[in-house]
Amino acid sequence: MRFHFPIFAFPPEAEALRAEVRAFVADELAAGRWKKGGDFASSYDPAFSRRLGARGWLGMTWPKRYGGHERSMLERLVVTEELLAASAPVAAHWIGDRQSGPLLLRYGSEAQRAEFLPRLARGEVFFSIGMSEPDSGSDLASVRTRATKVDGGWTISGRKVWTTFAHRNHYAIVLARTGDAGAQRHAGLSQYIVDLKSPQVKARPILNMAGQEEFNEVVFDDAFVPDDRLVGEPGNGWTQVTSELAFERSGPERYLSSIRLVEAALACAKSKPTPRVREALGRMSAKLMALRTMSLAVAAQLQNGEAPNLEASLIKDLGNAFEREQIAVFRALGSELPGRSDDYLSSLAQATLYSPSWTLRGGTREILRGIVARGLGLR
Amino acid sequence: MSLAPVLAADALVEEAASRAFSGLAEKWFAGRITREDLLAAVEQLGFADASPTSDGEGWLAAAAIIRAQARAAAPIDMALLLVTGERAAAIAYDPCAYACAAGARAPASPAALAALSLGRCLQIGAAMGAALELSIRYVQDRRQFGRALAQFQAIQHSLALAAEEVAAFSAITDLALACAAREGIASKRLPALLDAAALVAGQAVNVVYDMTHQVHGAIGFTQEYALHRHSLDLLRWRDHLHLARGGDIGCAERLGDAALEAGSAWRAVTASMTPGDSP
Numbered sequence: 001m002r003f004h005f006p007i008f009a010f011p012p013e014a015e016a017l018r019a020e021v022r023a024f025v026a027d028e029l030a031a032g033r034w035k036k037g038g039d040f041a042s043s044y045d046p047a048f049s050r051r052l053g054a055r056g057w058l059g060m061t062w063p064k065r066y067g068g069h070e071r072s073m074l075e076r077l078v079v080t081e082e083l084l085a086a087s088a089p090v091a092a093h094w095i096g097d098r099q100s101g102p103l104l105l106r107y108g109s110e111a112q113r114a115e116f117l118p119r120l121a122r123g124e125v126f127f128s129i130g131m132s133e134p135d136s137g138s139d140l141a142s143v144r145t146r147a148t149k150v151d152g153g154w155t156i157s158g159r160k161v162w163t164t165f166a167h168r169n170h171y172a173i174v175l176a177r178t179g180d181a182g183a184q185r186h187a188g189l190s191q192y193i194v195d196l197k198s199p200q201v202k203a204r205p206i207l208n209m210a211g212q213e214e215f216n217e218v219v220f221d222d223a224f225v226p227d228d229r230l231v232g233e234p235g236n237g238w239t240q241v242t243s244e245l246a247f248e249r250s251g252p253e254r255y256l257s258s259i260r261l262v263e264a265a266l267a268c269a270k271s272k273p274t275p276r277v278r279e280a281l282g283r284m285s286a287k288l289m290a291l292r293t294m295s296l297a298v299a300a301q302l303q304n305g306e307a308p309n310l311e312a313s314l315i316k317d318l319g320n321a322f323e324r325e326q327i328a329v330f331r332a333l334g335s336e337l338p339g340r341s342d343d344y345l346s347s348l349a350q351a352t353l354y355s356p357s358w359t360l361r362g363g364t365r366e367i368l369r370g371i372v373a374r375g376l377g378l379r
Numbered sequence: 380m381s382l383a384p385v386l387a388a389d390a391l392v393e394e395a396a397s398r399a400f401s402g403l404a405e406k407w408f409a410g411r412i413t414r415e416d417l418l419a420a421v422e423q424l425g426f427a428d429a430s431p432t433s434d435g436e437g438w439l440a441a442a443a444i445i446r447a448q449a450r451a452a453a454p455i456d457m458a459l460l461l462v463t464g465e466r467a468a469a470i471a472y473d474p475c476a477y478a479c480a481a482g483a484r485a486p487a488s489p490a491a492l493a494a495l496s497l498g499r500c501l502q503i504g505a506a507m508g509a510a511l512e513l514s515i516r517y518v519q520d521r522r523q524f525g526r527a528l529a530q531f532q533a534i535q536h537s538l539a540l541a542a543e544e545v546a547a548f549s550a551i552t553d554l555a556l557a558c559a560a561r562e563g564i565a566s567k568r569l570p571a572l573l574d575a576a577a578l579v580a581g582q583a584v585n586v587v588y589d590m591t592h593q594v595h596g597a598i599g600f601t602q603e604y605a606l607h608r609h610s611l612d613l614l615r616w617r618d619h620l621h622l623a624r625g626g627d628i629g630c631a632e633r634l635g636d637a638a639l640e641a642g643s644a645w646r647a648v649t650a651s652m653t654p655g656d657s658p
Contacts, residue, residue: 005546005549006553007557008385009385269639278639279632281635282574282631282635286551286576286631288644292648293551314542317539318546369539372543373536378535378538379530
């Protein structure tokens with residue numbers, strides 16, 4: 001086999017944690033603190049993020065000296081799974097907890113870790129990803145945003161797009177060109193922690209197809225960034241960016257985007273399920289088990305210090321196709337759901353309108369299949 | 380905290396079995412195989428001694444042997460031998476015939492059904508893997524329009540899709556195997572995992588059958604080339620798996636009922652994947 005997904009079981013302490021998270025979610029819903037809404041990229045609630053921080057459910061795997069909780073990657077997976085399965089508003093802390101924090105832990109300076117990680121773990125500061133540009137989508141190495149060395153730091157000029165919640169978050173980790181691209185095109189890139197509230201940085205929300213303001217165009221107009229905000233080594237940006245990808249592509253956010261629709265349909269059908277509804281729920285469950293088994297394997301491999309980037313890409317492509325399929329299946333079953341609820345109708349509308357973004361964000365379907373093909377030795 | 384995988388590979392058994400089975404398959408396709416050759420291979424591998432149906436530990440060795448047999452398309456049906464113990468039945472297997480309902484009796488006991496289903500899943504996964512590997516080698520060698528087929532993006536993506544399905548099916552099969560090895564073949568949790576595996580097999584076989592033949596062109600559709608052995612195997616085993624479990628709609632309805640009973644598809648899925656107590 002070209003790809004390996006070893007079987008791991010959740011340790012008992014992880015299952016105890018699952019019960020704890022479910023009880024917390026039930027309390028939050030009973031108290032009306034939020035309604036089941038969008039997904040990890042659309043449902044933004046800083047107060048909710050702070051409550052998670054207070055419970056120790058942000059920065060879970062990070063060292064205690066940086067405000068983390070030194071729990072396992074699998075325990076973190078339990079928390080993210082349960083929050084996503086409940087369609088909880090996780091967007092504010094999502095990127096920092098999943099990606100920016102681990103990046104700083106791996107490549108950041110001691111001062112950067114001490115400054116940012118405890119605040120991320122408390123749910124007090126929120127990060128965006130500054131990668132895509134108007135002329136650089138899938139071809140990330142072609143970014144033109146430029147960082148120029150000046151006395152005491154760097155000035156950044158250029159434009160980033162699709163920067164989710166840049167108009168509300170505090171910082172973005174920006175990928176910028178600092179030197180020659182070289183023959184492989186991957187040299188000469190560097191990453192910076194940029195203050196999104198700086199006067200030389202302007203975020204303009206771009207209204208999406210569903211009518212929501214989530215992503216942005218961000219313009220950097222000679223924005224000054226002090227030396228101590230450079231992440232890792234200058235010129236090492238490509239290696240650093242690609243190291244984030246296994247975290248970004250294998251998680252449950254890549255196959256749970258339509259779970260709210262499935263659960264809403266199940267709730268409508270519960271009293272009188274037709275054979276077709278039972279069959280659809282069963283087919284969905286079978287695929288979900290397979291995806292979850294793979295996702296768990298990648299989480300355990302990350303825990304053991306491996307970098308299963310190929311496997312992560314494979315999970316994302318399969319997971320996105322699965323998420324999409326559920327929309328078609330459970331829309332067609334609408335006439336077999338007695339008393340179609342508002343929850344069913346609104347989750348169907350939301351999933352339908354957002355689904356084009358699922359197979360784009362975090363690596364398009366075409367890029368992912370190319371990575372899988374490379375893993376097969378075809379390119 | 381470091382984590383160890385639940386399933387350890389049985390590399391030595393696998394290697395010995397692979398050698399034994401590839402020899403058998405070559406003889407078979409050269410038309411030089413005897414009944415004695417087949418029986419000798421079963422004896423030599425000590426398959427009967429593994430007795431995985433009564434002893435969970437034996438499943439890892441049995442799985443290695445079953446997979447090796449399926450990868451080599453050797454004419455011994457190790458999954459059927461596992462359940463029936465009838466060596467005569469096992470060597471009646473004709474690797475060039477495809478009959479949808481052939482030998483598709485459902486075993487009498489739930490444990491025997493679980494053992495047969497798991498054996499079929501292991502075979503299907505190995506046969507799909509072999510068909511994929513053959514396809515990868517073929518598109519690297521075959522040239523059209525002045526370049527290897529592997530260099531065409533359409534070909535790359537077709538095989539990527541097939542590889543994804545193989546990976547998903549292998550993962551769910553390994554999950555069921557881990558359950559059997561840990562909790563025994565009579566585990567209460569196992570039937571739901573095998574229903575899930577049967578459903579994932581349904582789609583995976585369709586995609587792999589489609590893509591591997593498509594990239595091979597006409598040569599794959601002949602008995603002169605090896606792909607057909609794996610295709611016939613995986614079609615036959617897929618159908619037998621579904622028939623033995625009461626049809627793929629039956630598998631889906633049972634899993635759907637579990638979701639309805641739990642009041643949540645997510646809760647049913649997490650519950651069915653949570654290990655019970657070891658025996």
